[in-house]
Structures are given as C-alpha cells and as structure tokens.
Amino acid sequence: MATEGRSAPSSSATTALESAGFVRLIARADGDAIAASALLARALADRDTPYQITVGRTIAERTTRVHAPTADGDATVVVGTVDATADDEPIRLSATDRPAVLEAVDLVRDLGATPDPVLALAGVVAAGGDPGAGESEWLVERALERGLVDRRPGVAVPTADPIDGLAHSTRLRAPWSGNPEATREALADVAADPDALEADDRRAIGSLVALDTVGADAASDAAAATIGRALRPYATPEAPVATLGGFADVLTALARTEPGTATALALGHDVRDRALEGWREHGRRAHAALAAASLERYDGLVVVGVDDAPVETIARLAVDYRSPEPTVLAINEGHGPSSNRTQSDDGDDEAAIATREDDSLGAALEGIARELADAGPETDADGGVAYDVGHRRGYLRYDPGLDDETVVTTVRDLL
DSSP, X not given: OEEOSOOOOHHHHHHHHHHOSSEEEEEESSHXXXXXXXXXXXXXXXXXXXXXXXXXXXXXHHHHHHTSOOOTTOEEEEESOEEOOSSSOOEEEOOSSSOHHHHHHHHHHHTTOOOOHHHHHHHHHHTTOOTTSGGGHHHHHHHHHTTSOEEOSSBOOSSSSHHHHHHHOSSOOOTTTTOHHHHHHHTTTTOSOTTSOOHHHHHHHHHHHHHHHHHSTTOOTXXXXXXXXXXXXXXXXXXXSSBHHHHHHHHHHHHHHXXXXXXXXXXXXXXXXXXXXXXXXXXXXXXXXXXXXXXXXXXXXXEEEESSSOHHHHHHHHHHHTOSSSEEEEEEOOOSTTSOOOBOTTSOEEEEEEESSOSOOHHHHHHHHHHHHHHSOOOSTTTTOEEEEETTEEEEEXXXXXXXXXXHHHHHHHO
C-alpha cells in the first residue's frame, strides 16, 4: 500500500544525512521534486558527501529503488510517495499539503547549508504555488536582497525572446501556442524588436497574452485565474533561464522526458541549450496534440483523447485553460500496432489526471490502479498497472490490453 504525507522528523533525517557515507536521492518525476532533490544534493556536496539522484516515474519504480541493496552507513531520501517498507525506512519528503521543495529547504537549513532561493522558488512554482505566498515569502525576500530576482511586467517564460518563450510555454494556452510564426504575427505590434524591450513593451505583451488566452473560443472560466499567475514574473538575471516561472516550466517538462537534463539544470551544470531545446520540443508536442484532441464531458470530468503526446502536460493545460469541469483525464486514443499512441518507454499505455480541487488524489489513484489491474490481463503481480500521484495530479501506466472505455469508466467511478 502506498504511503503519503508522512515525512521523517527533521532531527532524525538530519542525523542520518550528517553521518551518511553515501546518499541516494530518489525523486518523483516533476519539477518540484527535481528542485527538492537538487537542493539536497547541493547541501551534500558542500559537506563532501557523495550522492546519486535518480528519477522514478511511478511509485513502484521508486519503491524498487528504495529496496536496492546499499552499503552500511548509506542513506536514502525519497521525494514523493513510495510503498510502505518494513526495513531500511528511507527519509521521506512526501507531504501532499506543501511543495516538496519547501520540505527540502527545511532539511537543507538543518544541515547548516543555505538553500538557493531561486531554485527553491522555481520548485514552488512547479508545484502550483505562487512565489512569495505563505511559507515562500522569506525566500523571495532573500532573493530580492541578493539581487537574484526582480519583479517586472510581462509573462513568465524561460527565454529572453518573448516570441520563443510564449510559443513553447506550457504555462499558458492561446490560439497561437506551439507555433512560433503564429506567435510572432500575434505579437507583431507589441514585440517588434524582442532584443530591446522596455517595461511598457513587456506590459503590452502581458496584456495581449492575457486577452488572447482568455478570449480564445475554447477558453474556460479557469483560464483567467491561471494566466494571471503567469503575469508580472520574477526575472532571474543570474539563473540559466529568464524567469522563475520559466525555470519551473523547463524543469517540469524535462522531468518527464529528459530527467537527467532536468537534474543537471537544477544542479547548476551547463546544460541550458540542451534543456531549452527539450522544453521547446515538449511544448510543440503538447500544444499540437491539444489542438487536435477530442474532448468528452461528464459530470465533474472532461476526458481528453490525444495521440502521441505528453499526457500529464495535456491534462494540466486542459484543466487550466479548456475544461469546464474541475478534473481532466488525458488518455491515448485508438488501439492496434499501427496507431501512434502515447506510450511509456516499455510499451505500456499512459494516462494522466489533473484537477483544480485541493483534495489529494492519492487514495483515488490507488483504487483506480487496483481496479484496472483486476480488469486487465494478468501479466504480473500488479496486473500491468503502475501509478503516481503528486499535487493535484495523477499518472497511470497500464497494459495496452486495457481498452480506453474501461479506463474512463474506472476513473469516473472512483474519482
């Protein structure tokens, strides 16, 4: 049975890490967890403690890595939910009511290290939070004092060129999203010279983006609130990307497609060009798939059928900008060897759930996975079904023998 919301007491976690000869960091596949792992890794590096970061897409993957043999004196930190363990209990950063990166900040400070406020705030944004709100207020204050961030007009994108940033961003959904030429045409009157933008130019860009986003024919009521969180960004002049929101966007995209690159970026390695190219490709695929997607509405749920797309990003974009219902299930369509469907690396099918509601999806996702395992081919102990859960999101990986109708019905019944 999966366990969540249980983190190791700070004192015991600190003691374990202070005495560890080697630390394994096992992260959930999202931007928040990547940022949290990198913050801890930097603190360990300051202490000359060797470490390794790996990313597990599902609870089962992370649990398997927890159970891998270790040497005496080694420590394991898991950022995300894992199955209950009887022996060798890892240090858990798995609370569901706050970003994992804030748990990591607490642990880093207990170790006597200073957390990077920009990376920490990027993790907060990746978790769906607002930088400077609640527990993150002091991080913004610290970053402002050190000149690491600067609030300015405009939109939160990773690149200095607003056309490039807006065209590929998955923090917004406008009629021109995913198409650089269409974006350039839409911004022609407000971004004639992207290399020489003044505050008024950025303000005009933000206004145009907001109007195009909210005014799109398919925009939902939720679009106004969502795009509002992407406006007036914190610029990050010393970071490898242009804004906090852009940093979060890149980490979130790469956590699922190129976790090694996402981790390297969070650790401060020189992978900016590679990271941005992976982020662009992710944005292109997501927006193209959503434009061609089929949508089916139920009471409380919208099902988005896509083909060859990053399902978690599709679900989030749909719930933020397109869905009249509070929850979205993004699922591949079609069956058979000739279909170009969304699949994991091992050939299983994938689906994702995103919600605007605050309730945890953990119990529901576990129940859905069990029902699908019972309904699917008996290929192994778990019925060929694995899942993961994060803040307002869920992920499912299942045997291709399960038909879409079974997945949709199960999700509708148990959410």
